[in-house]
Amino acid sequence: MDGSGLPETRSTCAYCGVGCGVLLRPDGRGGLEVRGDPDHPANLGRLCSKGSALGETVGTAHRLSAPRLDGRDTDWDSALSHVAERFRETIDQYGPESVGFYVSGQLLTEDYYVANKLMKGFIGTANIDTNSRLCMASSVAGHKRAFGTDTVPGTYEDLEEADLVVLTGSNLAWCHPVLYQRVLAAKQARPRMRVVVIDPRRTASCDIADMHLPVRPGSDVALFNGLLCALYERGALDAAFLAHVEGFDDALAAASGDDPAETGLSEAQLEAFYALWAGTEKVVTVYSQGVNQSSAGSDKVNAILNCHLASGRIGRPGCGPFSVTGQPNAMGGREVGGLANTLACHLDIENADHRAAVRAFWGAPAISDRPGLKAVDMFRAVETGQIRALWIIHTNPAVSMPDANRVRDAIAGCDFVVVSDITDATDTARLADVLLPAAAWGEKEGTVTNSDRTISRQRAALAPWGQSRPDWAILAEVGRRMGWQQAFDYAGPAEIFREYAALSGVAGGFGRDFDISAHADIADSAYADLAPFRWPATGARQGGRFFGDGRFFTESGRGRMLPVHWRAPVAATGRDFPFRFNTGRIRDQWHTMTRTGLSPRLSAHLAEPFLEIHPEDAAAQGIAPASLVEVSSPQGRAILRAWVTDTVRRGDVFAPMHWTGETAPSARVDALVAPVTDPVSGQPESKAAAVALAPFAARWYGFAVSAGDMHPDCAYWALAPTTTGYRAELAGTNTPADWLAEARRLFGLDETAEAQVASDPAKGGFRVAFHRDGRLEAALFVAPTPVAVMRSHLALLPGKEAWHALSGRSPADQPDPGPMVCSCFNVGVNTILTAIETRGLMSVEEIGAALEAGTNCGSCRPEIAALLAKAKPREAAEQA
Structure with a gap:
């Protein structure tokens, strides 16, 4: 059965702040078919590689299906009563400042609104901050x-x-x-x-x-x-x-x-x-x-x-x-006061009139009169015991915060930690006293705001998995159990949106910019059908640009220019740490990969963590291309694959921030970043750490593929999904006494799996392929230097008859597509190079017409252009 006869549901993408519209259709097998919404004003039908692969990320194998208390499954009543009691006991004993919420741009606006209302208006502290603190x-x-x-x-x-x-x-x-x-x-x-x-x-x-x-x-x-x-x-x-x-x-x-x-x-x-x-x-x-x-x-x-x-x-x-913002609802979080130093609807927490108005609107017993702790300070307060009860929602600070090792240890030492998420397989979730299963993207209803102030509906196309619930419902129930029954007696997200829109009218009365009060009386049916709109949305104004008329929202009504001076990054480079360390994202991954890491084609583009380093710097440090690099700072260390390239300046290095203890424990790059922040915004300096580099002294390198789970136990490993199972890069400082036994342990295979072995002890080489019933179960390739095999080809073999696997190469009748270039259409390097050579393709557009590569989101066009540039000089030389 497929979902071709089912209607499509209009929703929004789960990723960046562009806020693309998507059309979702259940595929009849528990998954989704996803395409761009041609009528959405943000994308007009376009999607990037991540958005195009959303349907591959809604599987349930990784999902948290029931509340968990002290490591054991429980029911919602027990879990929520325990959360409410522990927060109430902590507040009664130590005061409201002893609790904190750390939330996320993955929340919908209605979720965010309830969290902010609960913390600032009823618990009575502003100790609620968001991972958006790290990005904007x-x-x-x-x-x-x-x-x-x-x-x-x-x-x-x-x-x-x-x-x-x-x-x-x-x-x-x-x-x-x-x-x-x-x-x-x-x-x-x-x-x-x-x-x-x-x-x-x-x-x-x-x-x-x-x-x-x-x-x-x-x-x-x-x-x-x-x-x-x-x-x-x-x-x-x-x-x-x-x-x-x-x-x-x-x-x-x-x-x-x-x-x-x-x-x-x-x-x-x-x-x-x-x-x-x-x-x-x-x-x-x-x-x-x-x-x-x-x-x-x-x-x-x-x-x-x-x-x-x-x-x-x-x-x-x-x-x-x-x-431009990095999360799907970073803007919505800003609008509802999700930051520790703001109130809802762009009102100011330090303005007594604003506080009084919000308190009266909410009917709140108290409202915080000063900013709360921003992200870095919040986790310092967790470490010192100032915060004793912490609720983390849809984010992974044990990996993503600066000085991540220290943050991880602080969370582990906190008296009481609640984590709401869709999975238990994150570095942070493993530290929780209570785990609450939240509804995932594709299962929940609400709104998000993109980078140009467009508010769009996110709609459910799948039933919530297991016992998972929407975040607003979880938060509201805790609020009711803490004694505020009427304030959190919501029937659904439409009711929350109406309240939020009405509060924005109060803000509009103060002359603030954010006002969507035209929707304060929206009916449930109209909310269900709500089309994207750009704020403000009042009786007098709908959308448009700001400030062209010279009117601003300052006390004087005039815009302000500020005297600012250049100052260098806080972390000074020098003899001990001579390189400037930049972190960021890669094309096909998202945050800490809890969603994109489930997609084989997204993981195929760049399958392991890496460090970009200039060729002259690499030579001076004795770092060979494709070798491993040990990166260290005063905060921590990481091991990354060397990508020697002139795309970075001399003295600068770059690494992506996506890998975690679940996917590559030695590559948690935020463990290298100092907890230095901007004195005004509290945002960390994540792009200018000072680091030292050294070749990682691996005694062996490995590459592995498997149809089932792997259990690496070595100094460096990086795991990625494939269409047939998993692939892994490995390296170690200790050589196993028995490689065959170690391979069986790695793959969890007993003696019934037939082993095909090639070994060269004198040169340090070892290869094994395990077969069962004529089909490849797993294969491991070991060498004293980075392993030279056809990775893309090998990754496709588990589960197939593949007696040639031990060679590490593809037969002549099975062309190796090579490393992924176009994730949207699964086009590899070798496929493109072959097409250039055999078909005489001369431009990115011609390659797109022939192979589709680069014709969807276009993110791979620069890589295609680079392949063309390399191929043309080679062709010219051959003709000469």
Whole structure:
């Protein structure tokens, strides 16, 4: 049975802040068919590789199906009574400041609203913070300082209407691929459009860039202060708009004190960028984690905003600063007050009138009168015992927080820890006293807000797995059991949304930006059918841009320019730690891989953790390509695969942040990052740690494939799913006495599995393939250096008749597709290279027409272009 006769459900993607619409149809086997919604304004039918693979991530094998108390399954009544009692006992004994919630941009807005209301209005502390603190708190701080509120001025259409798009600290091609596709399409339609990429690395986004500025890490303020001075010197300011702005003189004076040479760019590069920006009327500056994740993140944001305010390039079509968020509901969390230093609906926690209004609206017994603990400070408070009861919802701080080992140990030592999640297989879930099974994406109802203020419905297309419940229902039930029956007596998410919309009308009465009170009386049926809309949504105003009319939300009603100065990252490089360590995302993975890590095709692109290092640095450190590198900082150490490349500057290294204790325990990169934060936003500096590098002294390397589970026990391992089971990279410092016995232990196979063995003890080589009933069960390849086998081919063999597996190579009649390039259509390197050679393909477009590669989300186009560039010189040399 398939789901072809079932209706499609309109919903939104589970990943980044682009907020793409999706159409979901049950496949009749417990899974989903997923396609882009052509009518959704964010994506118009486009999806990236992650969104396209969503249907592969809704399996239930990894799911938590029942509440768990002290490691044993229990019923909801027992679990929730225990949670309510322990929180109440903790508050009674130690006060409200002794409890904390750490929540997530994976929550829907209705979930977020209930959590914020429970903590700030009824428990009476603001100790609720979110993992969005790690990705966009500096944008919030910068917006509030400049505009008076956390307002994103523009819309996605501005990316298409701009004549210059500046991407700074944003690898749009990999992190927000659908927006990248919109920019690419606009550039193809209007060739005069220019794109500038500002990034220490040469990323995939540079594929469409007219200019790449490889700035020194952390030097954004110096660059944009130089731009402000250049705008002044070139007469490119907007005097009429500046009449609506205060602080210009002080901001310019501060900017004049900075030296743009701190960027590491040449005078020619600086001149070209400044001339282009000053000479282009329609400019959009897109920024993301490369700006935000810094000890000077808020100042970086304000340096960018200063340039747009001074030149009047804001609030008009094709103009403005644009913060793009990393989670599907980071914006919704900001709107409901999910951050420790905010109230719901963009009201201020330190404003007595705002507090009184919210308290009265909620009928709350108390409301916190000061900001709570931000993420880093919250886990410090857990460590010291200030926080004794902690509820973590849909996030994995034991991996994702800076100084992750210390955070993991703090959680482990906390008196009482509750974790709500869809799985128990995370580093954090393993530390919980109580585990609560939450409904997953595809199973729950509510709303999310994307990066351009568009609110969309997320709808359920599957029944909740096992006993899992929506987060709002779990939180509300705990609120009722703590004694606040009426305040949390919700029948469903529509009722919560109505209350939230009504509260936004109170905020609108204070002149705040966030107001969706037009929906305060929405009927359940209308909520069920709610179409995407961009806020504000009041009787007088629907959507649109902000600030083009010169009206802001500050006390004076004028925009603010701030005096900001460049300052270097806090962690200083030196003799002991000479390299600057940058962290970030890769194209096909998401956060700590609890969802994307279930998809074989997403895991096939980059199947293990890696460290990008410049060739000259690698040679100086004695690090060979594809070898393992030990990376150390004052906080911790990691072992990563060396990716020797000139896409990074000398002295800089980069590693992705996705791997965990479940997938590669030695590659938890946030264990290397110091808990240094921006003094205004509290956002950690995740892109500028100081580290040392050394070759990892492995005595052996291995590669393994299996139809079943593996149980690695060695110094380095990285596990990834395949369509036939699992694959793993391995390395060790101790050599097993009996490799055959170790292989059986690794795969959990007894003597009934037939072993096909090739061994060369003198050279340290060993290979074994296990067969049962003529089919390959598993295979292990060991060598004293990184193993040279056809990994992509071998990964497809378990479960098949494959007596050739021991060779590590594919037979002539079974071409090896090679490492994955296009995850959307499962196209490998060798397939592309063969097509270039045999069909004479000469462009990315021709390859797309022949193989489909690069024709969906386009994230792989830069890699395809690189393969073409390598193939053409080889072809020319052969012809010569």
